[in-house]
Amino acid sequence: MCGIVGAIADRDVVPVLIEGLKRLEYRGYDSAGIAVVDGTEVRRVRRTGRVSEMEAAAGNEGFSATLGIGHTRWATHGGVTESNAHPHVSHGVALVHNGIIENHEQQRERLLGLGYEFESQTDTEVIAHLIHHYLQSGDDLLAALQRAVKELHGAYALAVVSRREPGRMVVARMGCPLLVGLGEGENFVASDVSAILQATRRVIFLEEGDTAEITREGVQVYGADDRPALREEHLSDVSLSSLELGPYRHFMQKEIHEQPRALGDTMEAIIDAGGFGPELFGKEAADVLGQVEGVLILACGTSFYAGSVARYWIEAISGLPCSVEIASEYRYRTAVANPKQLVVTISQSGETLDTMEALKYARSLGQHFTLSICNVPESAIPRASRLVFYTRAGAEIGVASTKAFTTQLVALFALAATLAKLNGRLPEEKEAAYVEALRHLPGSVQHALNLEPQIAMWAEQFTPRQHALFLGRGVHYPIALEGALKLKEISYIHAEAYPAGELKHGPLALVDDRMPVVVIAPNDSLLEKVKSNMQEVRARGGELFVFTDADSNFGESEGVHVIRTERHVGVLSPIVHTIPVQLLAYHVALARGTDVDKPRNLAKSVTVE
Structure with missing residues (x-):
């Protein structure tokens, strides 16, 4: 949830x-700071608020150095104060930290007993003092770091510098992403490749338990046993242009409009092959998927809603039972495992801590048929899974996920169709129809994007509201959930989603003329049921905002506003109907003047509990 960058040059x-x-900055943060080794002195500047405020302070104080580390913090232990901001310093040792140290209180008591004083409420300051303690006992910086991390319980990515050793930086990783960037006569460290693309595209992804020492001349990685280890060099395919806004006002708007391309790129292998098959999911997929008796999907947030759509598809198309669980709940309950169940983890970043821990828990129960759907190659969750489907959404900067969600849906649809094919439930003509539907999907999404001016006009009516209700039925109910989540995330309007048939079991009590009700009403087999639910709302004075299809047989009337996508696109309709609810949330947030790309209290990559 925080960001790390370091450099030596x-x-x-x-x-x-x-x-x-x-x-x-896109990852979400509330303070920022840098520390540099200037000669034999460690200099530090920190500020709450935006990076620009810290940048101005660094400029005013004349910061310049050839070795340094930086950090954006999202508060966990301790409030949003300058003293809690990173980097933390202990007697000439400076470090930055992502993650949470679970035994920090015990270590704090121990260090207080050794005479150390604490300036912050964070778990991170404990690590700085611990490393200094081992330096005092005669270790060099790398050995002190390696000894210190063996006493830490929890998750961490660490970058450390010391005035004693101005020619190197040391790093460690456990449970949080960290990579090393390779240059010519200079090297870098970061929690996200975007932080160092300005300097290099050559990267090494550190593995669980790794430590490393970084100098101008080179990088040496050590495994969990502290022995030298080789880690493969990769050339990042993330482009700087993908990190620029271009003609858009916000990254969220840009990424909503990038969805036709992202969907096309994600489904390219399916279109090129003219069909579905286990080869889409990796070398072992034919053996694994052929034995599957059911599917368990583990995810959080938006990815959980993608999995909820997939449950409808997998059961209807493949005939296999499918359950979907919130990863942060699953990992702490006593689960009944089926070793023939395919465990599917979904994560945009591939580093979501709760999802990673849920995967570990499933594996501990003997479930070794594992598949990761992820947007970031070489991230932790795909590396821990036997099978992988990489979505090709490109870099997603906005905190509120958009193109990652719809590309996840394409991946999950491909899984449903592949399982059906292996089970003998996908005749050639149906497979061809599915491929043709995918082929036309980017165009259908573009048609939905063209509705943006109409949706922007609706947004003005939501601006003064404090509550909203979203309704959907069947496979579109999770899209209502996703729409409500997006509105909550970026406009700060309280929004809830319900299956439309549940109105009469409680939510109808909330409906009045001050509560806008958004309805996902495609022209499918449940449309007449949804119309009846809409009448329940109108009878109580509720105002309806309906997203439907061009071929549905109803229009606007008093208190009923209608926006139509193109004709019903069949099984892929949830993907198309995602676009209007994304645009609605964006334009409501825009009208309310919120920070669209950096909503308060949220972060992009959730690597803590």
Whole structure:
């Protein structure tokens, strides 16, 4: 949830650190800071608020150095104060930390007994003092770090510098992403490749338990046993242009409009092959998927709603039972495992802690048929899974996920069709029809995007509201859930979603002329049922905002506003109907003047509990 960047070079690295932190702003944060080794002195500047405020302070204080680290913090332990901001310093040792140290209280008591004083309420300051303690006992910086992390329980990505050793930086990783960037006569560290693209595209992804020492001349990685280890070098395919706004006002708007391309890229292998097959999911997929007796989907937030759509598809198309669980709940309950169940984890970043821990828990129960659907190659969750489907959404900067969600739906639809094919439930003509539907999907999504001016006009009516209700039925109910989540995330309007048939079992009590009711009403087999539910709303004075299809047989009337996508697109309709609810949330937030790309209290990559 926080961001790390570090650099060592023959040039001034302060501009590199500042630019890297700006590239990490999308992840969500409430304070920022840098620390540099200037000669034999560690200098630090921290500010609550935006990176630009910290940048101005660094400029005023004349910061310049060839070794430094930087951080954007999202508060966990301790409030949003300058003293709690990173980097933290202990007697010339400076470090930045992502993650949570679970035994920090015990370590704090121990360090207080050793005479250390604490300036913050964070778990991170404990690590700084612990490393200094081992430096005092005669260890060098790397050995002190390696000894310190063995005493930490929890998750961490760490970058550490010391005035004693101005020619190197040391790092460690457990449970939180960290990578090393390779340059010529200079090297870098970051929690996200976007932070160092300005300097290099050559990266090494550190593995669980790794530590590393980084100098100008090179990088040496050590495994969990502290022995030298080789880690493969990768060339990042993330482009700087994908991190720029271009003609759009916000990254969220840009990413909503990138969905036709993202969907086309994600389904490219299916279109090229003219059908579905286990080869879409990796080398072992033919063996694994052929044995599957059911599916368990584990995810959080928006990804959970993608899994909820997939449950309808998997059961209807493949005939296999499917359950969907919130990862943060599943990992703490006593589950009954089926070793022939396919465990599907969904995560945009591939680093979502609760999802990763849920996967570990499932594996501990003997469930080894595992598949990851993810947007970030080489991230932790795909590496821990036997099978992988990488969506090709490209970099997603806005905190509120958009194109990651719809590309996840394409991946999950491909899974449903592949399982059906392996089970003998996908005749050639139906497979061809599905491929043709996918082929036309980017165009259908573009048609929905063209509705933006109409949706923007609706947004004005939501601006003064404090509550909203979203309704859907069947496979479109999760899209109502996703629409409500988006509105909550970025406009701060309280929104709830219900299956439309549940209105009479409680939510109808909330309906009045001050509660806008958004309805997902495609022209499918449940449309007449949804119309009846809409009448229940109108009879109580509720105002309806209906997203439907061009071929549905109803129009606007008093208190009923209608926006139509193109004709009903069949089984892929949930993907098309996602676009209007994304645009509605965006334009309501725009009208209310909120920080669309950086909603309060939220972060992009959730690597803590």
